[in-house]
Amino acid sequence: MAIGILRRWAASAPVPVFIARGGGAGWRPVELAADPRVRLVPSPRHASVLLAAGRFPGPMGEALDRVHDQLPAPRAAVWWTADADAGRPAALQGASVVPGPDPVDRIVAAHRATVLGDAPSSPDVGADVPPNEFVGLGDNGHGGEGMMGGVPYGRPMAMTADDRDGLALDRLSVTLGPFLPGFTNGLQATVALQGGIVQELSLDVLDLGEGRSLDDLAGEAPTPWRTRLRWLSEALRVGGLDALAVRTARAARQGDEATSTVALVRRSGLLRSWSGIGALDGLDAASRLAGALDPSGPAPGGQADVPLDRLAASLVGSDWADVVVAICSFGFVAGENAHPRAVHR
Amino acid sequence: MSGLAVWAAPLLVAVLLAGGVYAAAVIDLATGRSVAGTGLGPSALLQPFRRAALTVVQRPSATERPDVVMWLLAPALYLGLAAAGLALVPLSPTFAIADVQAGIVVWGTIESLVIVAIFLHGWSANSLQPLLAAYRFLAVGVSYLLLSMFVLIAAAIPAESLATGQIVVSQHGLWNVVRQPLGLPLFLIVALGSATWGPLNVADGTDLAGGTTAEVSGMPLLMWRAARLAMLTSFAATVFLGGWQGPWLPGPLWVAVKTLLVLVVLAAAGHRFARVPTERFVTICWVVLLPLSFVDLAVAGVGAL
Amino acid sequence: MIIVEIGGGVGGESPGRAQVLSLLASLLAVFGTTLVATFTVVAWPRRGAAPTWAFRAPTLGGGCAETHAWSRFHARYYPMTLVFIAFEMEMMFMYPWAVVYVREGLTALVDMGVFLGLLSLGILYAWREGALRWQ
Numbered sequence: 001m002a003i004g005i006l007r008r009w010a011a012s013a014p015v016p017v018f019i020a021r022g023g024g025a026g027w028r029p030v031e032l033a034a035d036p037r038v039r040l041v042p043s044p045r046h047a048s049v050l051l052a053a054g055r056f057p058g059p060m061g062e063a064l065d066r067v068h069d070q071l072p073a074p075r076a077a078v079w080w081t082a083d084a085d086a087g088r089p090a091a092l093q094g095a096s097v098v099p100g101p102d103p104v105d106r107i108v109a110a111h112r113a114t115v116l117g118d119a120p121s122s123p124d125v126g127a128d129v130p131p132n133e134f135v136g137l138g139d140n141g142h143g144g145e146g147m148m149g150g151v152p153y154g155r156p157m158a159m160t161a162d163d164r165d166g167l168a169l170d171r172l173s174v175t176l177g178p179f180l181p182g183f184t185n186g187l188q189a190t191v192a193l194q195g196g197i198v199q200e201l202s203l204d205v206l207d208l209g210e211g212r213s214l215d216d217l218a219g220e221a222p223t224p225w226r227t228r229l230r231w232l233s234e235a236l237r238v239g240g241l242d243a244l245a246v247r248t249a250r251a252a253r254q255g256d257e258a259t260s261t262v263a264l265v266r267r268s269g270l271l272r273s274w275s276g277i278g279a280l281d282g283l284d285a286a287s288r289l290a291g292a293l294d295p296s297g298p299a300p301g302g303q304a305d306v307p308l309d310r311l312a313a314s315l316v317g318s319d320w321a322d323v324v325v326a327i328c329s330f331g332f333v334a335g336e337n338a339h340p341r342a343v344h345r
Numbered sequence: 346m347s348g349l350a351v352w353a354a355p356l357l358v359a360v361l362l363a364g365g366v367y368a369a370a371v372i373d374l375a376t377g378r379s380v381a382g383t384g385l386g387p388s389a390l391l392q393p394f395r396r397a398a399l400t401v402v403q404r405p406s407a408t409e410r411p412d413v414v415m416w417l418l419a420p421a422l423y424l425g426l427a428a429a430g431l432a433l434v435p436l437s438p439t440f441a442i443a444d445v446q447a448g449i450v451v452w453g454t455i456e457s458l459v460i461v462a463i464f465l466h467g468w469s470a471n472s473l474q475p476l477l478a479a480y481r482f483l484a485v486g487v488s489y490l491l492l493s494m495f496v497l498i499a500a501a502i503p504a505e506s507l508a509t510g511q512i513v514v515s516q517h518g519l520w521n522v523v524r525q526p527l528g529l530p531l532f533l534i535v536a537l538g539s540a541t542w543g544p545l546n547v548a549d550g551t552d553l554a555g556g557t558t559a560e561v562s563g564m565p566l567l568m569w570r571a572a573r574l575a576m577l578t579s580f581a582a583t584v585f586l587g588g589w590q591g592p593w594l595p596g597p598l599w600v601a602v603k604t605l606l607v608l609v610v611l612a613a614a615g616h617r618f619a620r621v622p623t624e625r626f627v628t629i630c631w632v633v634l635l636p637l638s639f640v641d642l643a644v645a646g647v648g649a650l
Numbered sequence: 651m652i653i654v655e656i657g658g659g660v661g662g663e664s665p666g667r668a669q670v671l672s673l674l675a676s677l678l679a680v681f682g683t684t685l686v687a688t689f690t691v692v693a694w695p696r697r698g699a700a701p702t703w704a705f706r707a708p709t710l711g712g713g714c715a716e717t718h719a720w721s722r723f724h725a726r727y728y729p730m731t732l733v734f735i736a737f738e739m740e741m742m743f744m745y746p747w748a749v750v751y752v753r754e755g756l757t758a759l760v761d762m763g764v765f766l767g768l769l770s771l772g773i774l775y776a777w778r779e780g781a782l783r784w785q
């Protein structure tokens with residue numbers, strides 16, 4: 001066969017999809033986990049198809065470009081949006097646009113086309129240049145700033161800073177972007193880490209633009225319980241329970257009570273794992289999760305706005321993984337709206 | 346104690362390991378589907394091959410300045426250790442692939458080097474999220490290592506030998522799972538940790554975008570995933586449920602049945618229990634589980650007097 | 651080289667030197683072959699263009715890094731690892747102890763009990779001093 005058996009099998013595998021949630025997407029794309037033809041993956045490097053859901057104006061588009069370039073070939077991009085006429089980010093120039101409420105068919109088709117060679121793999125957006133040109137000084141091209149300094153292989157090495165234990169060890173400054181598991185739409189964290197513990201944290205929401213939401217595109221107004229189930233599916237994925245996340249996504253899609261699913265979540269120890277993390281206003285991540293699991297209970301906090309500044313201040317000194325959990329637990333509060341917007345206070 | 350010829354041992358282990366990895370993959374898939382409620386179908390038998398094919402077709406990853414040798418060595422080391430573990434398993438009353446005199450010591454070595462392999466995998470990529478995953482796994486790994494040492498020593502006491510074959514023989518009248526009841530759950534925790542599976546999946550966790558695998562794709566990713574499943578299988582085959590002993594069926598078949606049973610338990614634990622945060626597990630391990638392993642050792646010691 | 655006579659245990663005979671070496675050789679052959687084979691498979695060069703700088707950027711969910719990730723990382727659990735080393739040294743003594751335990755009887759139990767008890771005091775101290783927490 002011209003196309004080897006490897007490629008034919010690869011084309012028929014469940015498509016690993018990396019979902020980038022933009023403006024107007026809410027938590028709706030998480031329901032895709034219910035479809036057995038796709039598999040949601042946490043890292044773009046595992047994915048074959050990039051599903052960009054919603055709007056990606058400005059900085060969101062730049063972040064999307066970076067993520068797009070990190071997918072390994074053969075890759076394809078699919079754009080699921082209600083506002084295809086609005087600005088199309090560079091990463092999605094060749095992407096097929098999903099016309100209706102369900103993108104899975106388009107995803108599977110794009111995957112098969114690129115793997116079998118019918119369509120070219122989506123080309124890079126970013127230029128093939130290092131982030132900083134390594135220009136050395138002197139005959140040997142050394143950094144020129146003593147022991148430290150210079151930009152080997154495109155980036156400088158981390159410099160020391162005083163640590164809370166009296167040591168002075170390296171501090172890593174990094175921007176962790178909107179497309180991480182558990183992050184709400186557009187939430188970006190600028191963080192300085194020493195040894196995995198957060199020393200400085202700033203949470204921002206990137207511009208999400210204005211327009212219709214994906215739920216409008218589907219012509220549905222999802223119930224609060226359905227939105228909670230969608231968020232719960234993502235939270236379960238963050239907590240390491242992928243199978244339960246699929247189960248929750250199916251329950252969200254079918255719109256049922258999911259009592260057995262909630263019981264399984266309670267028995268999984270997730271509440272105990274999340275206790276003591278991200279405490280703010282008397283509620284920690286576990287209590288927010290517990291509030292979300294109760295279909296008849298009121299939403300904890302209930303406010304549409306998440307106090308990002310106070311949250312960031314309270315998370316200084318935590319492990320980065322705990323920061324992810326804390327942010328994820330707040331996502332439920334913000335997710336009640338179709339356009340989760342968090343406001344600095 | 347017995348062993349296979351030097352040239353034949355790698356071949357047999359390769360065959361057993363391939364079968365074990367496939368069985369573990371299918372069991373994991375089936376358990377996941379049953380928990381997810383999507384229904385078990387015959388496609389579960391072929392899906393590991395399809396997913397493997399897709400992973401191979403994707404181009405291997407690269408980062409800006411990784412430690413290339415260590416990055417590629419990590420899955421090789423991991424798989425090699427799983428193979429060595431499988432070689433120690435007694436398959437029948439007269440046969441094990443390489444039943445060395447100090448089998449328990451080799452197991453301790455394997456577990457320690459697994460921690461090295463997983464750390465290397467995360468560190469070599471020179472990227473933040475794998476690095477964080479590697480360091481937090483180190484904390485978890487160092488903690489559960491002691492559990493395994495005590496539990497295996499407790500199993501070795503009535504056998505008066507460190508060889509796994511002798512340990513199986515010593516259970517002739519009474520299985521260890523009955524006379525040292527704490528040993529099995531503790532050893533299963535060690536198995537989960539060594540394969541970074543389920544509640545102890547701190548090395549490849551989704552909260553760090555895939556952890557040590559966040560920057561890995563292509564054949565290295567396939568080999569890494571295969572190595573994790575292989576480690577799970579090796580632990581499942583070793584857990585001292587009396588080894589090859591059992592009525593009616595021939596020895597090796599009993600080993601296979603017990604291995605599959607333990608794989609089902611481990612896969613179910615993986616899908617039903619949430620990941621334990623690093624600090625919490627370290628505290629629980631040192632304060633609760635380690636004293637329990639002391640109790641297990643005391644039970645073994647008193648019972649063998 | 652002195653071979654410690656680890657007795658054959660329950661019902662077995664003491665193995666000969668050649669047999670011991672051949673078992674070790676088998677084990678090393680298994681480990682070495684699997685390692686080399688896997689490394690070869692993983693490191694096999696693929697056809698195709700070299701990875702671009704855009705592809706090689708670190709995976710941060712769309713964010714960017716200012717520096718390389720390699721750094722003098724503050725491993726905050728290092729006090730716990732010191733306690734671990736103490737236990738590892740004890741483990742080295744326990745391996746031969748386990749083999750001769752039945753022969754030695756109660757004295758062996760008491761000896762190791764004292765040893766473990768003293769080390770447990772170490773764990774208790776580490777726990778109270780917060781070596782198991784680092785946030």
